[in-house]
Every structure is written in structure tokens, then in C-alpha cells.
Amino acid sequence: MAEGIDPLELMPVSRMARPLRALLRGWAGVVLGFLYLPIAFMVLFSFGESRTPGLPFRGPTLHWYQEMLSNGVLMEAVWTSIQLAAVATTLSTLIGTMAAFPLVRSGFRSAGAARIVFTLPIMLPGALIGIALLIFFRRALGVDLSFWTVVMGHIVFTMPFVVLIVSARLQGFDRNLEWAAADLGASPARAMRHVVLPLIAPAIVAGALISVTLSIDEFVITFFTVGPQSTLPTYIYTQIKFGVTPEVNAVATVLLLGTVLLLGLAWAAAGQARRLSRIFGRRRARERIG
Amino acid sequence: MVDPIPASHQPRARSNLTRGWPFLPAGVVLLVLFLLPMTVMVAFSLWRTNSDLDVVPDWTLDNYIYFFSEGTYVRTFLKTLIMAAAVTAAGIATALPFAYFLVRYVGQRWQRIVLLAVIVPFWTSYLLRAYAWQAILGEKGALNQFLMGIGLIDEPSRLFVYNDLSVWLVLLYVYFPFAALALYTALEKFDFNQLNAAQDLGARPDQAFRRILLPQIRPGVITACIFVFVPILGEFLTPTLVGGAQGALIANLIINFFRGLQYTTMAAFSFVIAGFVIVVLVIFRRYLRVEDVVARG
Numbered sequence: 001m002a003e004g005i006d007p008l009e010l011m012p013v014s015r016m017a018r019p020l021r022a023l024l025r026g027w028a029g030v031v032l033g034f035l036y037l038p039i040a041f042m043v044l045f046s047f048g049e050s051r052t053p054g055l056p057f058r059g060p061t062l063h064w065y066q067e068m069l070s071n072g073v074l075m076e077a078v079w080t081s082i083q084l085a086a087v088a089t090t091l092s093t094l095i096g097t098m099a100a101f102p103l104v105r106s107g108f109r110s111a112g113a114a115r116i117v118f119t120l121p122i123m124l125p126g127a128l129i130g131i132a133l134l135i136f137f138r139r140a141l142g143v144d145l146s147f148w149t150v151v152m153g154h155i156v157f158t159m160p161f162v163v164l165i166v167s168a169r170l171q172g173f174d175r176n177l178e179w180a181a182a183d184l185g186a187s188p189a190r191a192m193r194h195v196v197l198p199l200i201a202p203a204i205v206a207g208a209l210i211s212v213t214l215s216i217d218e219f220v221i222t223f224f225t226v227g228p229q230s231t232l233p234t235y236i237y238t239q240i241k242f243g244v245t246p247e248v249n250a251v252a253t254v255l256l257l258g259t260v261l262l263l264g265l266a267w268a269a270a271g272q273a274r275r276l277s278r279i280f281g282r283r284r285a286r287e288r289i290g
Numbered sequence: 291m292v293d294p295i296p297a298s299h300q301p302r303a304r305s306n307l308t309r310g311w312p313f314l315p316a317g318v319v320l321l322v323l324f325l326l327p328m329t330v331m332v333a334f335s336l337w338r339t340n341s342d343l344d345v346v347p348d349w350t351l352d353n354y355i356y357f358f359s360e361g362t363y364v365r366t367f368l369k370t371l372i373m374a375a376a377v378t379a380a381g382i383a384t385a386l387p388f389a390y391f392l393v394r395y396v397g398q399r400w401q402r403i404v405l406l407a408v409i410v411p412f413w414t415s416y417l418l419r420a421y422a423w424q425a426i427l428g429e430k431g432a433l434n435q436f437l438m439g440i441g442l443i444d445e446p447s448r449l450f451v452y453n454d455l456s457v458w459l460v461l462l463y464v465y466f467p468f469a470a471l472a473l474y475t476a477l478e479k480f481d482f483n484q485l486n487a488a489q490d491l492g493a494r495p496d497q498a499f500r501r502i503l504l505p506q507i508r509p510g511v512i513t514a515c516i517f518v519f520v521p522i523l524g525e526f527l528t529p530t531l532v533g534g535a536q537g538a539l540i541a542n543l544i545i546n547f548f549r550g551l552q553y554t555t556m557a558a559f560s561f562v563i564a565g566f567v568i569v570v571l572v573i574f575r576r577y578l579r580v581e582d583v584v585a586r587g
Contacts, residue, residue, distance in 0.1 A: 024391035031388045031470075032404070034463065035411055038422035041432065042414070045425065099316030106310060116575055121324050123516075124567055125524015127541050128331075128560045129324070131548055135334065136327035139345075156323045159316060164580050217416055219527065236417045240531065244421070252418045259413040263406065 039256070046249035064246040068254075071247055077235035078251065084147070084222075084231060085215040088154035093208045095155070096162025097200075103163065104170040118160040129156060130224030137225065146227040153225035154215045161214070162207035169203035328564075335557035343551045353558030363543065367562065370540040373454070374522035377461045378469075381518045382511065384462070385469035393477040405474065408467050416464065420531045423460050427451040427532070452534025460528050468517040476510020512577040520570060523563050 047060035068074060103114055121129060133153050137143050173196070181191040197204075219233035226234060236248050335353055340346050357363050392401055411419060426432045427450040434446040450456060480503065488498035504511075526541035533539075540563060547556035571578065 021391075021395055024387055024395065027387050028391045028404075031384060031466075032407060035408065035466065038419050038426065038463070039411060039414060041425045042418055042422045095315040095319060098312035102310045102313040112575065116571060117320060119571060119575075119578060119580060120568070121320075122580055123520050123571055124564060125521065125541060127524050127526055127544060128564055129327075131544070131556065131560065132327035132331045133323065135553065136330050140327075140330055152323050155319055159319060161580070163316065213413060217412070217414075219417060233415060233417055236415055240417060240421050248415075248418060252415050256410075256414045260410065263410075 042249050043253045043256070045246050046253045048246060051245055064250040065254075067245070068247045068250040073230070074235060074247060074251065077230045077232050080147070080229050081216055081232040084150055084154065085212050088151050088158055088215045089208050089211040091151070092155045092159035092211050093162050093204060096159045096207060097166050097204055099159075099163050100166035100170055104167050115164075118163050121157045121160050122164075126157070126218070126220030127224075129153070130221040133221070134224040144227065145225060147229060149225045149227065150222055150231070153221045154218060157218075157221065158211035158214055161210050162204070165207040165210070166200060166203045169200045173199065331557045331560060334554050335561050337554050339552055339554045345553055353554050354562070356555060357558055357562060363540075363559070366538065366543060367540045369454075370523060373458060373461070373539060374519045376458055377465060377522055378515050378518045380458070380462050381466055381469040382473075382514060385466060385473050385514065386511075389470055389473040389477050392474060393480070394482055405471075408470050412467065417527065417531070420460055420464065420528050423456070423463070423532055424451060427456055427459075451532055453536050454533075457529050457533040457537040457539075460532050461522055461525065464528060465518040465521065469514040472510050472514035472517055473507070476507040476513075480506055509577045512574055516570065516574055516578055520567050523567060 044057060046064055047062070049058040049061050049063065130153065133149070133156070134145075137145060137149050143149070177195055177199070178191050181195045182188070186194070217233060219237060222231050223234055223237070230238070232251065236244075236252075239245065239248050333347075334345060336349055336351070337345055337347050338350055338352060392404055396404065424431065428434075429446045429448055429451075431450070433450055434443070437443045438446065484502050485495075485498045488502045489495060493501070522539075524541045525539055526545050529537045529539045529542055533542075540559070544556050544559050544563075547553075547559065
């Protein structure tokens, strides 16, 4: 992306500018080091021979990766986490996207109040929400904790993210587009499908992605609302409490690698899509005109 | 923005989605899974636990009085507030230069990559990231090995972990990305030519920074503060993992009462925190834009 060079940036505004810049660059390095130091150790110990993580490092070995794959309990926990994230995200994306429409468009006088209500489940400590749900399920409703109680627990804090993100996008949405579609004879459903949804899709996807991320790693609310099964975070917690083995480091490393790969792919795909759309966009435009 | 079509020309038949019904599922979820459980908790906080550990619906303020009459609890609460403030201050102090550097001196493409690098840690287990600090700060940890290696200390020190300082450091580690993202979003909108202009007109760099830049990024700074300060009020995992006996925060007390089946006391303590959170959110509601922080990258 070549941006035009700003002539003002070239002027030495102050003699301090250059050293300041070097200082800031160093600081950014320190910050990134700080962020990745524990992750580096986490990954390192997944390849270590020793059962208890510590230095000096002996290895490398893939022993813990083999152990991880043959550990039925661990694999089941991973599978539960994936199912949980999938179900909770699907539901909260659906419910949250629907809710955003009347919230933005019906001219609610209490839209500000609604914002606070949707922000509360995000900002209130998870321990509070988890305990409140546990008491509510067990004492008030008298139901047993199960996979579905955790799903509900997760929806409580993932759905508000979807609502807020999709609402933000809808607020900037030019309704003339929709009205134009209606003028041209589109039914409301058709206008929704072909005009509105494609335009707010990035926000819906962003909301869903955040929902998956949060759900997969959520420990506190899960801990209080989960039945006999364990999810990956609750399994890791038990391991940390009662003697962790590098197997969990191996899982975390695989998860991290998987995500980075996925992100990389998405990145490449987005770039590719941009290039393609530039080519095809021009061709399609020409066809339409011609 | 294009001029809106005048109201008289807008189609009368509004699409189904503009009516209220799509809000219904979300409303039910909020009501049944959030507001109702919270109401039950409020009720619990005003009831009492009998000697059989059953909750008895006798209305009383005893649970709250108990909290404020016991020195240890009030001290732990104050300590939690101080801890949250200290982490927030450190978070802003570390994230502001970082975000400033990113916005001002790094090209678009690299900005996105570095931002992604700040977000990626969220994709790994919170528990394992916090736990990994034990391998750095612990008795056999990297820091001790390093200090012994360069001959600064002779034997491993136990001073680096299981105290308030280690809790502070790990909390800073966990919440830094929120601060960085909120500040980045604010700085991104700032036109840096204004700084140059101010200096052209005779302002010193620090004056330009204080009087031109800071006022314009204030909403972002407040968002960053809330996103670091508020969650720490309910933190019990990091203190459990790296805090030891000394590092307990208020939420650890809540968990203890929960384990001890003292549900009414627990509920009252929870609402002392919740009340605090709600007051902060209501005061700063104008500035709080959750989507600015989480929907980046």
C-alpha cells in the first residue's frame, strides 16, 4: 500500500524526533517480548523431556504430543469444547444479529439503557455470572447441570458481543439502499437477503469469531455451570491444580498453531479475494454496461 | 452521507425485521439467564444462612454489615481496588507509547500484523499463559536461572512469585492487549499534523502532546481504563495461580464462601463488587465502546 509521503513528516519538527522514534521502537520490542515470553515457555516445555516444566531444558521430544493423542479424557475435553463453542456461537450469532435490528431501527428511546444492559454481561465478573447461574439452575429451577446449562452460560456473555458489533455496523448502514431495493420491487425479505445481509456480513462474522474465541477459552462461567463433562479449560485447570504434565502444553501449542495457520489462510484468502474482485469487478462492470 | 429520502417518500410497509419481534429471543435470554439469576442473587444477599447451611428467606442486611464490619474483608476489597488501579496505570503507561509508535511510525501493512500479534495471545489458553509465568518467576524459573547465571544472586530467590508483585505483573500481562487495542483505535483517528501545527505555532512537544493529543484521545483512554480496571475487580484465577496466600483478592473470598456453602454472605460480597462495576459503567457509559476494543483485526 503506497501512501503519498506527507511533506510535513519529512520536516524535522524537533531535534528529539529521531531519538524518540528509536526509543519508541525499542519499547514496542520490549512489549512484544513481554507478550510472547510466557507463550514461548509454554511451547518450549511441550517439547521438553521433563514431567514438571522447569529449567534447564532437556529435549526436544515429541513424547507429550503422543501422550496427548492417546489421552482419551483430554481428547474428549477438546471435543466438548469444540461442540460447546459451535452450539453457543451459532445460537448467539443468530439471536444477537436479530436483536440488533430493532435495537438500532425502531428508534427506541431507551437505546442507551439497552446498551448498558447488553454491556453488563460482558463487564460483570464471570465468577458472579457463573455463581448466579449455578444457584438459579440448581436452587430456583432444580435442574441438573449438563452440556446445555454451559451452552446457556456461554450465550449470556457471547450474545451481547454480537449485538454490540452488529448494531455498530447497522448504525452506519445507509437505509436508502434498502428503500431503493424496495422501490425497484424487492420484497422486504429479498432486500434483506440481497442488500442488507451482504453489507453487514463482516460484522456478523466478526461477532461470531469473537464468540468462538471467548467460548473456547472460557473457564470461569464454564466451571460453575458445567455438568460431569469437562471442557479443555476446566481440564487444564484440574491439571494445574493436581500436577500438570506437558500434555496440556502440547494441546495449547497445537491450538495456537492451528489458529495462526487459520489466520494466515484467512489473510491470504482476503488478499486473493481482493485481487480477484478487482479483476472480476471490472469485467462484470463492463458486461453490465456493454 | 447521502441526503436521506424525505419521510413522506419512505415506503410505508416496513419490513418484518424492523418491528420488535426479532428482539424477543435476545430479550428472553437476557431476562431468564441474566436478570433473573441476578435477582435471585440479590435476594440471597438479603437473606440468611442457617446452621444447616440452608438459605432462609428472612430479610436482613446482616450480610452487608458483616462485610463492612470485618477489617480483613474491607482491607482485601481496598487492596483489590488499589491493585486494579495499579494495573490500569501500568497498562496505560505501557500501551500508550506502544500504540503511539504503531500509529505514527509503522506502515499500514505492518500495523495490522503487529495488531494481530497483540491479539493472538487471546487465542491460547488464559490458564496456561498465566501458569507459564510460574516457569519464569518460580524458584526453578527462568528469571532465577538467569540471575544466577550472570552471578547476581547465589541461590534461587522465592521473592518473584506468590506475592502481590507477581499478581500485578501477570494481571498487566493479561489485560495489556485490551488497553493497547482501545488506545490504538483512538490514536488511529487522530490527525498527527495537528501536533506539527501546534509545534510550528510555538508549542513545546510536551505541551502539544498534553493540550492537543490527550484531549482528543480521552474517550479511548477511558475505554482502556475501564477494560483493565473493571475485570480485575472480579479476578480470582491469576491470584490463585501466581498469588499464593498473600496475593488473594476480593473475588477469592467470594469463591471461598461459595466453597463453604455460605451462599448469602457470598451473594452480598458479590454485590459489593457488582455495585461498584455498575456505578463505573453508568458514569462512563458515553465512552464505553466494547465493539471498538474487540472487533479489531
